[in-house]
Amino acid sequence: MGARFPFSAVVGHDDLRTALLLNAVHPGIGGVLVRGEKGTAKSTVVRALAALLPELDVVPGCRFGCDPDVRTDCPDGPHGHGSERHPSERHPSERRPARLVELPVGATEDRLIGSLDLERALTEGVRAYQPGLLAAAHRGVLYVDEVNLLHDHLVDLLLDAAAMGRAHVEREGVSVSHAASFLLVGTMNPEEGELRPQLLDRFGLTVAVRASRDVPTRTEVVRRRLAYEADPEGFAARWAEADADLARRIVAARDRLKGVTLPDAELRRIAGICAAFEVDGMRADLVVARTATAHAAWRGAEEVAEEDVEAAVRLALPHRKRRDPFDEPGLEEDQLNDALQQGADAAQEPEDGPEGPEDPDDDGGGSSPPSDPPPPESTSDASDTSDAQNPNSTDHPPAPAPASTPSSTPAPAFRARLLQVPGVGEGAPGKRSRARAxxxxxxxxxxxxxxxxxxxxxxxxxxPHQSARGRSGPGLELRxxxxxxxxxxxxEGNLVLFVVDASGSMAARQRMSAVTGAVISLLRDAYQRRDKVGVVTFRGREAHVALPPTNSVDAAAARLRDLRTGGRTPLADGLLRARRVLETERVRDPRRRALLVLLTDGRATATGSGGDPMRDALRAAGLLAADRVASVVVDCEHGPIRLGLAARVAGAMEAACLRLEELSADQVAGVVRAARAA
Structure with missing residues (x-):
């Protein structure tokens, strides 16, 4: 295997390099989440960091890489100065490089936290613990590529370990606790789905990376990459001194970190900024304080200053200000300036009293920035998701924007009732329907x-067969x-295909606002359950695939903002178009089960064949039933006189039929089985 691409040779990505170096100075910051489009060298930069970390003194033979100068309750111990085994002398040690341990997306819980040592259990008849990747990453870097695709329960385990600095294993008769202090780095492509807000908050810093649009910069990126591929060893040698200088600065900043002071004025500044952003809890304040302290240590200062706080805020708050899954991550410059001004006002005010806050969090951490880092790049991750509107959609203005934005009136939303596909599937990991996994x-x-x-x-x-098999001595004889x-x-996560009636009969502003609000609520639910989503709309003469199935539910929300209404109601074409979408997806991903959610008042006033529109719609619904598509029909009919047409369509589809207001989990308890039992 050739030399890794040098850290110093990376072009641009100043925020990313700063965040990684600060965490290298103080891993207690809580790690780094790197968000960015594919092909932006996220993995390259992270893997290059490991070469900058100082070598470690470890206890010889310890599977957990324990520090010989630190007393610890290690499963291979006890170790360290002052332990019972060595009360007055330093434990023997050896030196090794800090490790970069990669956690693959398909890893199991056993691989992550460890499990019973099967070989010793079966041959020696003893319970012995086999360490996992958390143990291997102790005092090094744990790197998770595509962390947004990692199973949620694994993300919870590694984030808990990162926060506490220890891993606890209770399984299969094994009870073990061991040190697991590491720099956690996760990378993700937002187009493939988001992390839940609760998990986002557990990462100390976040950075958004994009390919530069500057031609000279792009030229230099390609030039260096080609030079590296032609001669990896020679390329690394040309950058060795620059990397060595960064490594020396990391060591110096670590030594300096303990002596850096955080003045009360800067502490009030941090509190004022976090209050201005209305972040949840106190973790943000702590992370900003630790990051600012590390930034000061990195630049060689003895005291935290305003510039350190501002640099820390740009890295620690973008992912914490999101109030909704569909809010854009990142900090707008005007919003940041207002918050900094509030922080400056708070910094000048004397504290009201001596009463200090309780310890709000168990996170560890300080942090430190890279050498004289340039002004951080904007971490805004707003992607241009606006879509061209249908040129024929001129009957009515766009429906009210379903996502909450400062310039629009938000559509009503609620906590969505859980819709499930019946039976037990074998699809992609998620949080909606039961699955073998x-x-x-x-x-x-x-x-x-x-x-x-x-x-x-x-x-x-x-x-029971050991005596008959003549076993003698320890262990078992297996056959x-x-x-x-x-x-x-x-x-499992499912494909949730929304089929939305956008015809004239649905065009009343109040009703369409309620429909888009319901869809947004269901999209939030899909976001949390890691579903794939798609949107089909029908109006006028035909149906349109407004959003092909994707893992990016915020893209679906963006398309709904541009939804046009009006015209006749081609219900049959809408159902047939949805059937074709599902057939295509069944070929692409045969294990992912689909849930079709039809939002309509049941009226059908247009058909491509010139026949009876309602009969054609019921025939199309019957085809979906024959395909055994799990479906839910949401009856959006409004008014004192109701025809019950949506219920007829639901009957033909063999689908559950709910009224629009019944989608709220706050009003209706229980779980809807979306179709007949499989």
Whole structure:
């Protein structure tokens, strides 16, 4: 394997390099989340960081890389000065480089936190712990590429470990706690889906990266990359001194960090800025304070100044100001300037009293920026998702914007009722419908179906036969018939296809506002459950695929902002177009089950064949039922006289039929089974 691309040779990405270097100075900041489009060298920069980290003194033979100068309760210990084993002398040590450990998207919980050592359990009959990737990453870097695609329960585990500095394992008769202090770096492409806000908040800093639009910059990027590919070793050698200088600065900043003071005025400035952004909880204040302290240490100062606070705010707050999944991440310059002014006012005010706050969080952390970092690039990640409106959509103005924006009246929204696909699937990990999976809780053991060895089931099957097999001494004698597999059940994400009636009968402003509000609420639910979403609209003469199925639910919200209404109601064409979309997706991703959500008043006033529009609509609905598509019809009919046409369509589709107001989980308890049981 050739030399890694040098950290110093990266062109641009000043914010990213700053955030990584600050965390290298003080991993307690909480790590870095790198958001950006594909092909922007996210992984290259992160992997290059490991070469800058100082070498470690470790206890020889310790699987957890413990520091010989720190007393710790290690499963391979005890270690460290003052431990019972070595009360008066330093533990023997050896030096090794800091590790970069990569967590693959398909990793299991056993691989992450460790598990029972099967070899020793089966051969020696003893319980022994086999460390996982968290142990390997201790005192190094844990890198998760495409962290937004990682199963949520794995993200929870690694973020908890990063926050506490320890990993706790309680499983299969093993109870172990070990140190797990590491620099956590995650990268993601927002087009492939977002992280939940709760998980976003657990990352200390976030950076948005984009390919430069500047021609000289792009030219230099290509020039350096080609030079590296032609001669990796020679290219790395040309940048070795620059990397070595950065490594020395990291060590110096770490030593200086403990002596950096945070004046009360700057602490009030931080509190004022975080209050101005109305961030939840106190984690943001703590992360900003630690990052500002590290930034001061990096530039060689003994005291935190306003410039350190501003640099920290640009890195620590973009992902914490989001009030809604569809809010754009990033900081607008005007908003930032207003917050900085409020922070400046707070910095000049004396504290009212001596009473200090309680410890609001258990996060560790300080942080420090890169050498004389340039002014951070804007971390705004606003993507241009505006779409050309349908040229024929001139009957009515656009429906009110469903997402909350300062310039628009938000459509009503509510906590959406859970819609599920019936049965048990085998689709992509998510949080909507039941699914057999390689991760999740073990529901039983099996001799045929399953993934991975079910240890207890295997041992239980073998135990009664040991005497007959003539076993003597420790361990068990196993045979093929004893083996049992783990059958796991978790949750899957689905394809949620919204089919929205945008015809004249739905065009009343109040009703369309309610419909778009309902769809936005369902989109929020899809965002949280890691679904793929698509939108089909029908009006006038035909239906249109407003949004092909995608993992980016905020793109769906953007398309709904431009939704035009008016004209006749080609309900049959809408259902047929949805059927074709589902057929295509079934070929592309056959394991992902679909849920069709039709929002309509049930009227049908247009048909491509010139026949009876309602009969054609019911025939199209019957085709969806024949395809066994799990469906929900949302009846949007309004007024004192109701024809019940949506219920007829639902009957033909063999779908559940809900009234618009019944989509609210606050008003209706329970779970809707979207179609007949599979």
């Amino acid at each position: 390689r991760t999740g809780r073990v529901v039983r053991s099996s001799t045929m179906d399953g993934a991975g060895l079910h240890l207890l089931g295997t041992l239980a099957a073998a135990a 093929g018939a004893d083996l049992r597999l783990s059958v796991r059940e978790g949750k």
